[in-house]
Every structure is written in C-alpha cells, then in structure tokens.
Amino acid sequence: MTLRAERVSRSAGGRLILDGVDLALRPGRTTGVLGPNGSGKSTLLRLLAGILSPAHGVVTLDGRPIGELPRRAVARRVAVVEQQADTQVELTVTDVVRLGRVPHRRPWAPASAADERAVRTALAQAGLTGHAERAWHTLSGGERQRVQIARALAQEPRELLLDEPTNHLDIQHQLDLLALVAALPLTTVVALHDLNLAAMYCDDLLVLRQGRVVARGTPGDVLTEDLIAHVYRVRADVTASGPGGRPHIRFLGTLPPA
Template structure:
C-alpha cells in the first residue's frame, strides 16, 4: 500500500499519561484544503505535530508517499512539508526578508552559498503574500496579521507540497482572517489547517475533519459534516445551519435558554 502525500494511519498519542489522540486516520486529497475543527483540547494541535514529524505517535504511523516520517530524515521532510505554528516570536532583530530566507535552510548545505533558486523562491514567496514592499521591516514592528503572513511566506519559500497550519487566524481581525484564508485556499498545495471558526472553515475548506476528545467524529465535505446535530453533540451548543447561495453551510448559533422563534430574522 503506497499512498501519495501525507497520511496518518490510526495514530494515537499519549502526553503526560493522558491519551490525547486516539486512533486517528487522515489522508488529505492532493491539493485540497482540509480544515481541522473541534473544541479546545480535542487533539487538533497534537495531530498537526504528528503530521509535521515534531512528535512521534505512540501507536500507528504517519507516512509521506508511503514512507514513515521517522525513516525520511528531517531535511528531506522539511523540503516537502512546511509548518506554520500557532504563535511565534523572536528576540532577534530580524527583518521580514531575514525571516522568509529561513525557509531556504533545508535546501542548502552548511557552507553552500545562496543560489539563484533561493533568491527566486524568496522573491516569489514575498510577492505571493503581498510582503514585497515590507521586506526591510523589522519583525518587532509588524502587526499580528503581518507576522502570520511572514510565517506563511517563510513556509512558501521552502517550496513545500504540503502545508500545515495551527490556527493561523487566531487574534486576527475579520478582514485579515479573510485575507489569510483567501491566500491559503488559492495555494496549489495540500493544506491542513486547524481552525476555530466553523463558518470560515465551511467557506474555505474542501474537506472538514471534526475532532472531539482525541477522535475523529466526522469527516467529509462541509455540507455533509456541519449539521445541527453534530454541532450540538461536539460543542454542546445549539445552532441553526442554513445553506448559503455558494453551496456551503452557514452556522448560526442560538443563545441557550432563548427559544428559537425569538431569534428568527425579524
């Protein structure tokens, strides 16, 4: 059995004696944007860390093109899979350009000079993320949204085929959330992204995976997955799901204790 791309097969993981991931399988379709949803502590971040090779599964296996991540070697993996962490910071006086250039590290030997391909990859990543005119800005002067874009540009400079992101829209205002997800959805990469906002996930993801207490409780296209029943079961809140003109579902939460009739559109 050889499967193309990144794949988790019945992976479990215990952390501090607690089972945080319990037999999860995930094989993103090539080029698809897969949204990981679920309450806090449902195992989204742990699953992403396993897919990134930062954690090893207690049982089960994560493979890239059919080969176990453990056998691949860090550098080979870093040329294929790029990771954007939830929140990153540095004390160093880095510029945007310095930070994006880090993405070329897996492609160069220890003493190899900068190649034309390195320059091209960094330039393309800056252009793609709209940061070309901010290349000389210091990291410390950037807003939260700009910092996230820098990290995505760094990830793109790695020229990966798989991109993993852990809640990249956290702490961003709504416009920047849209900007960021537009950028991600247009990338020709297989993307796995942990998100909190169900509606944004429904709008931008090709597939959704809903996690709860370390297990996958639903997976599939957004309209199949995001149902009132599932939201009540996983999140413990009451919601009304309608269908938008674009075909994707829209989730409207209902305040508990308030009867639905009173919340209807007046």
C-alpha cells in the first residue's frame, strides 16, 4: 500500500481548487500530474504530502488518514521537492542534503553514522559526490534541483513528490533530471507542464482541468489530440514516434476559448 487520495476537495479564497479528485498510486511507478496553470496540480501534491488538509475526502498512507499520523512519521516516508528553493545562509551541498535526515534525528542530536551513510548514498544517487563541498550559492539551477532531490533521497522515503521540478531548467538539465527521477526505485508523483517530457518519463498520467480529473491512464491512452484540445485549447498532432513507441506531441497552434 502507498499514498491514495479519495474524493479530495480543497478551496482557497472562496474558489474551488480541487473537486473530488481520486488518485491511487501504483508502487514503484512514476505518475505525472498534468494540467494548465490553476488546475490544482500543486494543491494535490501538498494534500498528498499532508502539508494541506482536504476540505472533503481523505488522503491515506498505507490505509491510514495522513492527517492522523505524526508529522515525523510522514516525513520519514514521503519526501517533497518544491519548484524552487533558496537560502541566505552559507551552506554547502552536503549541508543541504543533511537536512533530509532531520525526520530521523531527535532535536539537537548529532548526526549518526547511519545519517552520514544516507547522505553519501543520496549524493551518489544524484551524481553530486564531486560537488559535496561546493557552496549552494555557486550552483546552477539544474545543480540546485539535483541537490534538492538528493536532500529528499537522504530522507530514505518510499514516496517522492516533485512539483514542476523542470521549471527554469534548460533542455539538457530537464532530461537529465527526469531520467534520474524515473530511474529511482520509489513511488513518484511529478507535476509537469511539458507533455512530451511526461510522455517520455512517466508510467501513468493524471490530467486535471479546473480542479477535476479529466483523464487518467498510460501516456499512450491519455495524450490524445482531442484531450489536448479540450484541456489546453491547443491543436496538436500526436504520433507514436517517441522512445519505445510513446506518444510525441507536435503543437500546431492555439484554439479559440471554449
């Protein structure tokens, strides 16, 4: 068992952000959450992480409501990578990754040998061993995102949630980062804007429009010309020419508002 959202709804400022969303994650798979700006992607990830509480419905972790579980217990299981992170404190890459061990340590307790092993392993998984002593403020955007993933991996989670991790990255870093994420032996949810990246790296997709689920399934089942026109108001040509026969989308222009 893993994370599950059952008929979750959430409002903000008098506006309904999510409306009766269901999501049952499949262990060990990468699920992409798609939708236009304002469709509820980030809100859904925060509900799954237990950062927000649903107004209606429930999020469960191993069958138990996540809001009833101790926050430290949830943090040991579920790691979150936000869109961007920054700090004014002078930290090295290793310092940032060590923050992932906080849920496993008592307050003010020094790092244990197990903590340091987890940090070294996370740095290696993210390809950052050679950057361990670099200062955070000297890193590029792509390197900072890798450090945030390493911090999340140092938590030794079973579930990893990433909110638009490719924002502001160049194409090479987008591909490198998502290849890293897809190869991890974790149950992963990633909110994305780029449909072709979602088709390349996700096993399953959930598509939101105005806070409601409009499609779910494999990339080949979900990413159709009709769905792209309905959700994004864009004309597209979809062919099975991506890696492994996955769909590839060529955008042809916008459609008038519905």
